[in-house]
Amino acid sequence: MELGMNAGSSREALRRARDEAELLIASLTRDLNGVIDASLSSNADDEHDPEGATIAFERAQVASLLAGARRRLADLDAALERLDVGTYGTCERCGLPIPAERLAVRPSARTCVNCAS
């Protein structure tokens, strides 16, 4: 596998990661709707009914996963924009190139490892 800073392969990696994030968002949205349907049909009182509390917990968990997936999608879109304007792969803090190995693991990285920690 080539690890060079090739704009074409970066774009491909970002697009692939973006597709995965979109699929995840679609599936989590279905899950969340399912949990909401379950809570509507269970007639449960979230405060006092143990089943209602479980549903509320599940809903919060799926909602938090969904928020994470949406953030990831936004990060990937921002990375694609940086690719378009030519700032992709440059650390936002110190201005040095982000190593290709880091971008391979985390295509939406905005900073080098030193600046991220």
Ligand SMILES: [Zn+2]
């Ligand atoms: Zn840096």
